[in-house]
Amino acid sequence: MRDAIEKICARFGDDYWLKRDSDGEFPHEFHRALASDGWLGVCIPESYGGSGLGISEAAVMMHTIAESGAGFSGASAVHMNIFGLNPVVVYGTDEQKRRMLPPIVTGKEKACFAVTEPNAGLETAKLQTRAERRGDRYIVNGAKIWISTAQVADKMLILTRTAPAEQTRKPTDGLSLFFTALDRRFVEVREIEKMGRKAVDSNQMFIDNLEVPAEDRIGEEGLGFKYIIDGFNPERILVAVEAIGLGRAALKRAAAYAKERVVFGRPIGKNQAIQHPLAECWMELEAAKLVAMKAAWQYDNGVPCGPAANAAKYLGAEAGFKACQTAVMTHGGYGYAKEFHVERYLRESMIARIAPVTPHLILCFIAEKVLGLPKSY
Ligand SMILES: Cc1cc2nc3c(=O)[nH]c(=O)nc-3n(C[C@H](O)[C@H](O)[C@H](O)COP(=O)(O)OP(=O)(O)OC[C@H]3O[C@@H](n4cnc5c(N)ncnc54)[C@H](O)[C@@H]3O)c2cc1C
Numbered sequence: 456m457r458d459a460i461e462k463i464c465a466r467f468g469d470d471y472w473l474k475r476d477s478d479g480e481f482p483h484e485f486h487r488a489l490a491s492d493g494w495l496g497v498c499i500p501e502s503y504g505g506s507g508l509g510i511s512e513a514a515v516m517m518h519t520i521a522e523s524g525a526g527f528s529g530a531s532a533v534h535m536n537i538f539g540l541n542p543v544v545v546y547g548t549d550e551q552k553r554r555m556l557p558p559i560v561t562g563k564e565k566a567c568f569a570v571t572e573p574n575a576g577l578e579t580a581k582l583q584t585r586a587e588r589r590g591d592r593y594i595v596n597g598a599k600i601w602i603s604t605a606q607v608a609d610k611m612l613i614l615t616r617t618a619p620a621e622q623t624r625k626p627t628d629g630l631s632l633f634f635t636a637l638d639r640r641f642v643e644v645r646e647i648e649k650m651g652r653k654a655v656d657s658n659q660m661f662i663d664n665l666e667v668p669a670e671d672r673i674g675e676e677g678l679g680f681k682y683i684i685d686g687f688n689p690e691r692i693l694v695a696v697e698a699i700g701l702g703r704a705a706l707k708r709a710a711a712y713a714k715e716r717v718v719f720g721r722p723i724g725k726n727q728a729i730q731h732p733l734a735e736c737w738m739e740l741e742a743a744k745l746v747a748m749k750a751a752w753q754y755d756n757g758v759p760c761g762p763a764a765n766a767a768k769y770l771g772a773e774a775g776f777k778a779c780q781t782a783v784m785t786h787g788g789y790g791y792a793k794e795f796h797v798e799r800y801l802r803e804s805m806i807a808r809i810a811p812v813t814p815h816l817i818l819c820f821i822a823e824k825v826l827g828l829p830k831s832y
Contacts (some may be wrong), residue, residue, distance in 0.1 A: 456515050463488050464523030469796055472528050475654035476799050481607045482532050482652075482654050483523070485774075490562025495536045497545035498689075500544065503556040509688045509755035513537050514696045514747060521700030525798065530697040531603060531655040536560075539568050539612060542682040543634055544801045546674040555634055567608035567637070569599045569660060570683065577682065577816055579614070584662060586615035586633070588676075593617075593633070593667045599660040601810070606656040611637045614679050618753040623677070633671045633680035651802030687766040688754055690811055695747040695764075695771030697808035702778030703739045705800045707732055709782035712795075718746040729785060736778040743770035762825050769817040772807035779804040795825035 467485050475482050489495055497513050506512075517537065522528045536559050543555050558564035577579035584597025595615055605611070611634070618629030637644075643661040675684050710733060713724030723729050743776025747770075750763035781800040783790035788796050808814060822828040 456512060457519050460516050460519040464520060466527055469524050475528055476819055479653040485529055486532050486626050487562055489533055495533060495562055498537060498561030499556050499560050502554055503552050504560040509587055510692055511751040511755050514692055514751045517693050518696040518700040519792030521697040522703045523627045524704050526701045526800055527652045527806050528654045531652060535566050535568050538686060539566060541686040541689060542632060542673050545685050546682050564609040565604060565607055566610040567602050567604045569602045569611045569613040573598055573600045582614060584615045586617050586631055591669050595662050595665040595667055601657050602660050603657045605658040605660055606646060606718055608637050614683055617676050627680040628677040629677050630679040631676050632673045632682050633667050634673055635667045638639060638665060650805060652806060664710050688760050689762040689767035690752050692747055694807050695767040698771045699740050699744050701800055701804055702775035705782035705797055706736055707781040708797055709785040732781045736781050739774040740778060743774045747771055766815045766818050769814055776804040776808055
């Protein structure tokens with residue numbers, strides 16, 4: 456798998472990604488190249504056009520993409536296709552799977568993942584976007600924020616409230632999940648200017664009386680939170696390996712530069728002050744990768760993977776960020792120049808720290824669920 460993905464990525468070199476980072480164009484050619492070789496369906500069952508493989512294989516794929524130097528510009532361009540439709544795979548009806556999955560596998564359609572809201576943040580139970588049932592359809596109104604690829608997406612997996620939180624047993628009840636058309640007549644998509652990964656847009660979404668057919672609802676009404684959680688752990692695992700891959704790309708560049716750059720009459724890489732931080736980054740990336748692959752194995756084998764998936768996302772994001780930052784410092788002033796690529800890596804590495812969940816909340820989760828400490832949030 457690594458060889459095959461590396462071969463595709465080799466067609467999209469550093470200059471391609473540097474250009475996308477400045478012009479902000481979505482990497483359609485890259486998306487098409489992976490789709491035409493069938494990679495977008497890596498986790499989709501064979502009966503719906505995919506390869507029927509697991510998160511372990513998807514992790515190998517996404518790590519390889521990021522490590523090629525495509526970083527998050529490449530990984531995020533296909534990320535949603537890889538894991539995102541997991542709730543449809545697990546909870547969708549046969550009719551829904553036949554209708555929804557093949558166009559994503561072939562690359563004919565792109566999908567985005569619409570969960571985060573401006574007034575809810577990490578507190579998913581506070582989502583306010585409403586879906587009201589009217590006969591055979593729902594009318595959706597509300598706002599979402601940070602929704603990646605919404606500029607180019609045809610479809611969205613959207614979490615909405617169908618019953619007010621006050622009327623439900625638990626605050627996370629009363630949420631419903633839909634996979635439906637992103638109909639731009641009723642959804643305004645406004646791009647957010649951001650720090651990095653310019654080629655893959657992130658957006659505000661304003662939804663005004665969007666009609667959603669009831670047959671686009673995934674599973675039962677009110678159980679959307681339970682369904683979407685199914686996608687949370689695979690997403691954490693994939694974001695972890697993407698960050699680790701990017702860290703490795705940065706480290707490779709830093710080591711190569713440290714061997715070449717001569718100051719005070721010798722290569723800078725001969726100094727332990729340059730060597731040691733790079734060696735430390737290598738070990739941290741390696742350790743994070745093992746935790747991520749353990750989490751992927753657990754997920755694929757039906758073993759609870761929450762602690763490992765969260766730990767992997769935390770460790771992978773931090774190790775990736777540190778490697779990118781160390782790479783910039785190893786390059787000195789040139790690390791700040793775009794043509795050496797590592798400044799782009801550093802900006803992109805911040806994404807994995809913040810999304811889809813922050814390090815603070817992961818620490819809260821581990822403290823509560825693994826160590827048995829009181830819930831703190
Ligand atoms: C580039 C990018 C792409 C994204 N793409 C998507 C997407 O495609 N779809 C989507 O739905 N979302 C997306 N997101 C949203 C992302 O998942 C959220 O930004 C993230 O979950 C954090 O939520 P928030 O920004 O609302 O932070 P907030 O919830 O406002 O939190 C702000 C800060 O306070 C901290 N904090 C809050 N409560 C506590 C507590 N109890 N204890 C300790 N610390 C606390 C948080 O850790 C955080 O650091 C994306 C974000 C980015 C930056």
